[in-house]
Amino acid sequence: MTTLFDPITLGPVTLSNRIMMAPMTRGRGTDKHVPLPRIADYYAQRAGAGLIISEAIPISVQGAGWPYSPGLWSDEQVEAWKPVTQAVHEAGGRIVAQLWHMGRVVHPAMSGEQPVSASAIAPPGEAFTYEGRQPHVEPRALRVDEIPGLIADYVNAANNAIRAGFDGVQLHGANGYIIDQFLRDSSNQRTDDYGGSIENRARLLLEVTQALVDSIGSDRVSVRLSPNGEVQGVIDSNPEPLFAYVARELDKIGLSFLELREARSDAQPALSPVIREAFKGVLVLNGDYTLGDGNEAVASGRADAISYGRPYIANPDLVDRFREGWPLAEQKPGPGAYSPIDEGYADYPRYEAAVA
Ligand SMILES: Cc1cc2nc3c(=O)[nH]c(=O)nc-3n(C[C@H](O)[C@H](O)[C@H](O)COP(=O)(O)O)c2cc1C
Structure with a gap:
């Protein structure tokens, strides 16, 4: 029976276990x-994960709405990331970069311009800025003739x-970021090739994915989706056929893996079984998993691997703690x-150091 501690092969690479660090x-x-x-230091401490998925990394000034989020659009940023990836590799780990454009969630105080989205619909709540939280502003709908430029920004960040x-x-x-804003119909009311039908709403996701695969190879490209539940005002009125289509098309393109962040509640039925049917590649599940139900998910074949987010904040040695049955540390308030x-941040000790 497969467990989280078994290796898994992603194209040309074999990961030493099926525990990923979630972005x-x-x-x-x-x-x-x-x-x-x-x-x-932070990522090297967590290199025991089979794979680290980095924090979301903005691809452009237009897409960067989170204060102090490290980006990947300039040479200066590339140079500053090099010691990070080197430290992870020296510690025996692997790390992929999560590529991020926040779309309508970006405040002009961050980007210097009106945010862009699928449609001119503001998200609920407030945006983060260096001057504190501010009400979201209404985005403008991205023009069709701007989409090649957006795709080029993703490709530039991937090459970087x-x-x-x-x-x-x-x-x-x-x-609820820009790809999701196009995908799901609460935030996409376009009437052109990028709105309306399932095929049209999925078009941006699939075009960006294809462009990434064309430039760096399918073995090095994965996708994260949140198919169920509302996030930042983004939700779909009929998610099952939408995500079944997306999964089929991503399967045709071919990916290193597909990761799903699923809300786990009775009110929001999981779509991972439908996606599992349509997507034949490596499927990673995320969201409130413990060691026990993570192992159950890979043993039953519902997932090939599990990604853990919050447990990684205070437990850099999460894989060892799971394997040895050591208790998990709690995140400090802050x-x-x-x-x-x-x-x-990078000051949480390994278990042996904490008890020594
Ligand atoms: C502090 C924090 C930051 C997060 N940042 C991101 C992010 O950059 N990209 C992303 O896709 N998800 C992000 N998430 C969501 C996590 O990847 C994960 O989906 C969520 O925490 C649920 O998994 P868990 O129960 O294992 O923590 C973040 C979550 C937390 C707690």
């Missing part, structure tokens, strides 16, 4: 979106990721992802 924004860049050196030493990229298609401070 988590931690805000440890400069206010110009350049990675700070401590990011290398490879130059910076990442083992691949993950397209962030989840959590600003978490909103401030580039040292505390509560």
Whole structure:
């Protein structure tokens, strides 16, 4: 029976276990979106994961709405990421870069321009800026003639990721950001080739994915989706056929793996069984998993691997703690992802060090 501690093959590489670190924004860049050196310590400490999926990394100024999020559009950023990927590799790990455009969730105080989205519909709530939270502003609908430029920004960031030493990229298609804003119908009311039908709403996701595969190879491209539940005002009125179609088309393109962040509640039925049917490649599930139900998911074949997010914040040695049955540490209270401070970041000890 397969367990989380068994290796798994992703194209040409074999991961030593099926425990991935889920992408988590931690805000440890400069206010110009350049990675700070401590990011290398943080990820190297977590290199025991079969694969690290990095924090969401903005691909462009237009897409960067999170204070202190380290980006990947400039040479300066590429240089600053190199020590991070090197530290992970020296520690025996692997890391892919999650590529992020926040779309309508970006505040003009961050980007200097009106945000773009599928349609001119503002998200609920407030945006993060360096001056604190501010109400979201109404985005403008991205013009069709701007889409090649958006795709080019993703491709540029993917090429930069490879130059910076990442083992691949993950397209962030989840959590109410621009790809998700096009996919699901609460945020997409377009009447052109990128709105309306399922095929049209999935077009941006599939075009970006194909462009990434064409430029860095399918072995190095993964996609993350959040098919069920509302995130940042993004939800779909009929998600099952939408995500079945998306899964079929992604299967045709071919991916390193597909990761699903699923809300786990009775009110929001999981779509992973439908997606599992349509997508024949490696499927990674995420969301509130423990060691026990993660093992159950891979043993039953519902998933090939599990990604863990919050447990990784305070447990850099999560794989060892799971394997040895050691207790998990709790995250310290603090600003978490909103401030580039040292505390509560790369200062969580391994279990042996904590009890020594
Ligand atoms: C601090 C924090 C930051 C996060 N940042 C991201 C992100 O950058 N990209 C992303 O796709 N998901 C992000 N997430 C969601 C996580 O990847 C994951 O889906 C979520 O925490 C549920 O998994 P878990 O129960 O294992 O924590 C973040 C979650 C947390 C707690």
